Amino acid sequence: MRTPSIHLPGPLRRLLIAALAASCAAVAHAQGATELQNLERELNGLGDRIQRLQDLTDVEIVQDSYGYYVDKAQWHNLADLFAQDATLEIGGKGVFLGRARVFEYMHIGLGKLGPHDGSLIDHQQFQCLPTINPDGVTAHVRCIAFVMSSGGWGHNYYEDEFVKVNGVWQFKKLHGPFNMYAGYKVGWLDNTILNTYPEKWPPWPDLPPTVIYLTYPNYYIEPFHYPNPVTGKPMPPPSPRAGGEAFGR
Amino acid sequence: MFRPSKAAAPALGLLLGLAVCVSGFAGNDAARLAMLKSRIQGIAAETAYVEAITKIQRLGRAFGYYTDKGYFGEAADLFADDGTFQWGVDGVYKGKARIRELLTRHGGGSMKDGPGLPFGRLNLRMQLQPVVTVAADGRSAHARWREWGLLGQYKQWADWGDAVIEDDYVKENDVWKIAARRYYLNFEAPYQGGWAALKPVSGDWRSAVARDFPADAPAPVQYQPFPAVYLPPYDYAGTLRAIQSRPPIVPPRRPDDALGRLEALADAKELQLARAHSVRALENLQAMYGYYIDKGQWKQAASLFSHDGTYEFGQGGVYVGNAHIERALSLMGPQGLEAGQLNNYVMVQPIINVSDDNRTAKARWRSDVQLARAGQGRWGGGVYENEYVNDKGTWKFSKLHYYVTFWGDYDQGWVAKPFAMDPPSTAVPPDRPPTQVYQSFPKLQIVPYHYNNPVSGKPDPGEYE
Numbered sequence: 001m002r003t004p005s006i007h008l009p010g011p012l013r014r015l016l017i018a019a020l021a022a023s024c025a026a027v028a029h030a031q032g033a034t035e036l037q038n039l040e041r042e043l044n045g046l047g048d049r050i051q052r053l054q055d056l057t058d059v060e061i062v063q064d065s066y067g068y069y070v071d072k073a074q075w076h077n078l079a080d081l082f083a084q085d086a087t088l089e090i091g092g093k094g095v096f097l098g099r100a101r102v103f104e105y106m107h108i109g110l111g112k113l114g115p116h117d118g119s120l121i122d123h124q125q126f127q128c129l130p131t132i133n134p135d136g137v138t139a140h141v142r143c144i145a146f147v148m149s150s151g152g153w154g155h156n157y158y159e160d161e162f163v164k165v166n167g168v169w170q171f172k173k174l175h176g177p178f179n180m181y182a183g184y185k186v187g188w189l190d191n192t193i194l195n196t197y198p199e200k201w202p203p204w205p206d207l208p209p210t211v212i213y214l215t216y217p218n219y220y221i222e223p224f225h226y227p228n229p230v231t232g233k234p235m236p237p238p239s240p241r242a243g244g245e246a247f248g249r
Numbered sequence: 250m251f252r253p254s255k256a257a258a259p260a261l262g263l264l265l266g267l268a269v270c271v272s273g274f275a276g277n278d279a280a281r282l283a284m285l286k287s288r289i290q291g292i293a294a295e296t297a298y299v300e301a302i303t304k305i306q307r308l309g310r311a312f313g314y315y316t317d318k319g320y321f322g323e324a325a326d327l328f329a330d331d332g333t334f335q336w337g338v339d340g341v342y343k344g345k346a347r348i349r350e351l352l353t354r355h356g357g358g359s360m361k362d363g364p365g366l367p368f369g370r371l372n373l374r375m376q377l378q379p380v381v382t383v384a385a386d387g388r389s390a391h392a393r394w395r396e397w398g399l400l401g402q403y404k405q406w407a408d409w410g411d412a413v414i415e416d417d418y419v420k421e422n423d424v425w426k427i428a429a430r431r432y433y434l435n436f437e438a439p440y441q442g443g444w445a446a447l448k449p450v451s452g453d454w455r456s457a458v459a460r461d462f463p464a465d466a467p468a469p470v471q472y473q474p475f476p477a478v479y480l481p482p483y484d485y486a487g488t489l490r491a492i493q494s495r496p497p498i499v500p501p502r503r504p505d506d507a508l509g510r511l512e513a514l515a516d517a518k519e520l521q522l523a524r525a526h527s528v529r530a531l532e533n534l535q536a537m538y539g540y541y542i543d544k545g546q547w548k549q550a551a552s553l554f555s556h557d558g559t560y561e562f563g564q565g566g567v568y569v570g571n572a573h574i575e576r577a578l579s580l581m582g583p584q585g586l587e588a589g590q591l592n593n594y595v596m597v598q599p600i601i602n603v604s605d606d607n608r609t610a611k612a613r614w615r616s617d618v619q620l621a622r623a624g625q626g627r628w629g630g631g632v633y634e635n636e637y638v639n640d641k642g643t644w645k646f647s648k649l650h651y652y653v654t655f656w657g658d659y660d661q662g663w664v665a666k667p668f669a670m671d672p673p674s675t676a677v678p679p680d681r682p683p684t685q686v687y688q689s690f691p692k693l694q695i696v697p698y699h700y701n702n703p704v705s706g707k708p709d710p711g712e713y714e
Contacts, residue, residue: 032274036507040514042289046520049296053525056303057601061703064598068613072695074712078707085712102391115693115714120655120663122630124615125598126375129310136525142314148630150664155373155399170273170704180399184662187440188371188399189407217369217403221318227313229304230426231326240363242319244646248358 015235042148048136049206055132058169059139059162066171067125067145070106072115079103082171083163090176091156091196092212094205101206102174120150131226137164138172138227145176153186157222180216274508281508288515294387295495295522301383301390305418309394310409312427313376319358319366326347329419329426338471339455340464354458357402369403374410378536378596381529381575382484389486390418390425391484393540395595400437407440411593411619413540414711415479433481436474444591444619445626447476470623474591476621480544489643491533492553494526495519497643505652513569524603530603530644531610533636537631538646539616542578551575555638555645563631563653563670564686566679576677584621591621602700609647610637611699616651625661627668632696633711644690655690 062081067077079102082088088096088105096105107113110121126144133139139162147154161173181193195215198205213220219242224235241247274282308327315324325348328334334348335341342351353360356372366372375397398410412434419428436574438444450473472479485491500516503509534553541550551574554560560574561567568577582590598615599631611634618629636648655671657663665688673679698709 002271028511033507036511039285043292043511043518046289046292046296046516047521049300050292050518050522050525053296053303054521057525057528058703063602065703067598067615068600068698072693072712074695074709076701076710076712077705078350080707081703081704101497112714115695117693118664118691120690120693122615124617124656126377127310127313129307129314142358146375148628148663153399160580168704168706180373184664187405187407187417188401189440190404192403210672216371219318219366221320221365223316224311226311228307228326230328230424232317234366235320235323238318238320239362239365240360241362243368245368247365247367248363 026134039137049229051136052132055136055139055164055169056130057143059130059132060128061156062162062169063128063130063141063143063160064125066174071121072205073106073111073113073121075103075113078106082174083165086171086173088171088174089205089210091178092175092198093196093200094198094209095207097205097207101203105205109201118150118162120148122148124148129226131157138162139169142225144180148179150180153180153182153187154178155180159222159225174223177211177213177220177222178215180239182216188216258653262404271497277657278508281512285508285512285515286309288519291509292515292518294521295526297387298383299526299529301387301420301425301524302381305381305383305390305392306379308415308418308425308427309376309379309392309416313374313396316352316356316372316374318364319353319356319370320364321352321356321358322349322364325351327427328430329421329428330597332427333429335429335431335461335468336464337432337456337474337636338468339459340468341466342464344706350462351458354462355456361653366628369405371399371401371403371407373399375399376414378539380485380491380533380536380540382488382533384525388420389428390420392416392418392483393484393536396432397595398437408437409440409444410437410446411435411475415481415484431481433472433479434474435479438475443621443622443626444475445589445595445624445659449476449588450474450477475591478544478586478588478590480546480585483540485537491537492530492644494530494639494644495523495574495607497605497606497639498523520607523607527599527603527610527639527644531603531612532599533645534637534644535596535599535612535614538595538649542581542594543592545582545584545590545592547575547578547581547584550578551642553646554648555640558638558646559648560646560648561648561679561684563651563689564672564683565670566673566683567681569680573680577674577679580674580677587621587622589621591619592628593617593619595619608639609694610639610644611635613699628653628655628657628659628663634699636699650684652687652696653689654693657690667691 080097082099082102088102124146126146128143130141141160143158145156156178158176162169163172184190227234325345333341333343357370368673378395379392381392387550394414396412401407415431498520501513551571559567567575595617600613603610613635631653634650637644638647655663656668658666701708
């Protein structure tokens with residue numbers, strides 16, 4: 001097959017090539033810049049997802065640190081995990097407003113600073129399920145405190161809120177409904193310890209409890225902050241018969 | 250050899266010129282651009298990999314929160330439509346409807362009344378210690394979990410539960426689901442007497458649920474529960490993928506041009522991603538170590554240390570190197586344990602900090618301990634402060650240090666009958682004495698933190714009054 005060929009006079013040919021080169025350089029520059037912009041956008045998009053991955057870890061570190069500080073009554077360290085205007089509500093004691101009151105709840109309510117021989121209060125943080133919200137600066141965590149203490153056993157849930165202030169994740173709201181407390185001798189077979197309430201010990205709360213409920217052997221479910229991970233549907237309410245002897249009959 | 254004709258030369262030049270027009274880069278820049286694009290693809294794939302691990306962790310934990318409170322329909326919805334649930338030796342249940350009823354029957358719920366539990370029913374099934382690996386195609390995954398159960402009916406019965414779960418997952422329409430769950434029940438032990446008082450089962454030990462509600466297929470594996478020692482198969486046997494991420498990173502200097510600035514941006518993202526990936530690999534490593542210790546797999550556990558790694562447990566002193574660490578671990582019992590021996594080391598509450606260059610890491614963990622030997626049960630609790638090294642992309646222990654908080658007799662508890670820590674072994678003496686002398690409960694001390702307060706950034710003031 002014959003190769004088709006184009007015959008142009010020398011000067012014209014040189015002019016054409018120069019013109020092509022000049023226009024090509026301009027086009028290339030523009031296209032190159034656009035291509036780099038697209039890559040930068042792609043990288044930053046991935047960067048947002050990578051930041052979420054780091055946020056998941058950072059939020060869990062704050063939640064888990066809380067547990068280690070409770071263990072040894074390190075109330076200053078513990079209160080420092082809270083935003084200045086954070087709130088705390090544990091069991092049935094009501095709501096405490098602000099970091100200073102978080103410290104008082106612990107220090108006045110639960111005891112002196114530091115570990116004291118013979119007094120075990122291990123608050124182990126189990127099964128943490130963090131969610132970073134689309135805004136990237138607020139988050140939720142569901143978690144369990146499994147308590148092994150001098151008094152026996154405890155099992156509590158957390159549905160906590162976090163806020164990122166100046167790049168640092170901290171508690172915005174600690175909400176810790178009790179689930180089950182029991183002594184060591186027979187465990188949860190009998191003599192479970194019912195929920196706390198505002199007047200059970202000082203200090204008194206700034207606001208009353210947001211929810212009134214009873215612990216095991218009664219039934220209460222703290223709502224999930226997240227929909228079902230597979231169906232995407234919100235949590236259905238429990239049966240009104242749940243917690244009664246007639247449930248399932 | 251291809252030789253363009255004289256006449257074709259200008260046309261070829263034109264084509265090359267157009268190619269340059271299209272890509273905008275030539276020569277060295279084109280190569281740099283191609284490399285950058287390839288790296289961005291790699292970052293995208295690795296991001297999806299780490300996201301998948303976090304989504305599977307979420308799936309497993311969501312399951313636990315559902316079953317705790319009798320949300321068995323929600324729990325069954327975490328399975329694929331043709332998902333399966335193999336319960337102990339009971340057999341395999343197939344499909345969401347059957348799984349829902351299986352969980353409902355085991356948990357004391359109601360198919361008729363919907364979510365909830367009756368008065369006095371306790372069905373806490375804590376889902377702990379995941380080891381997650383994702384397949385290369387990003388569409389299937391595996392995990393091993395530990396289930397720690399607190400079960401009972403008020404004033405009638407109270408039990409401890411212990412099981413290992415091996416899961417397969419599938420990604421359908423961009424959503425991760427449980428495809429197959431193998432639930433290896435180890436024991437359900439009455440609170441009174443605990444696991445140490447359990448007698449060997451004889452014959453058919455299928456559950457009462459299975460007798461009324463038979464499985465769709467027999468279990469492919471028959472085994473004996475505790476006090477026999479059964480090792481559920483590991484999905485990660487023979488692969489280190491679970492404990493790998495990127496090798497240590499030293500970001501290169503990039504040229505100060507438009508492309509160079511993008512390359513530097515990719516460097517920064519790659520490093521941040523590598524460290525996030527390493528966190529998951531380190532979770533897997535610590536969990537994997539726990540599962541090996543559980544079953545007396547001393548050799549496998551010792552292989553997770555670097556060649557000059559150290560191991561220190563309580564007041565037992567410091568052991569150096571894989572071989573000596575293996576001998577130290579074997580002080581706990583024979584390889585594979587003996588019948589009636591329980592050696593559960595639950596790994597929870599991680600605080601993992603990876604170094605800025607992804608070369609080393611430190612972590613605090615908590616471990617609860619459930620022991621039995623010769624009919625005697627024991628509780629333990631303590632805190633790890635560990636260090637790790639990234640060995641060409643595989644994470645290993647460089648230092649494992651377990652601080653004992655308490656040991657206690659099962660029947661009487663840690664308050665009435667605490668035990669002191671063992672002194673250094675004379676049979677297998679350590680290389681060095683304990684790094685810190687302390688006593689366990691009823692004495693208490695703050696285990697030193699490797700990190701500052703994560704919010705205030707302040708070092709631990711050591712609070713006492």
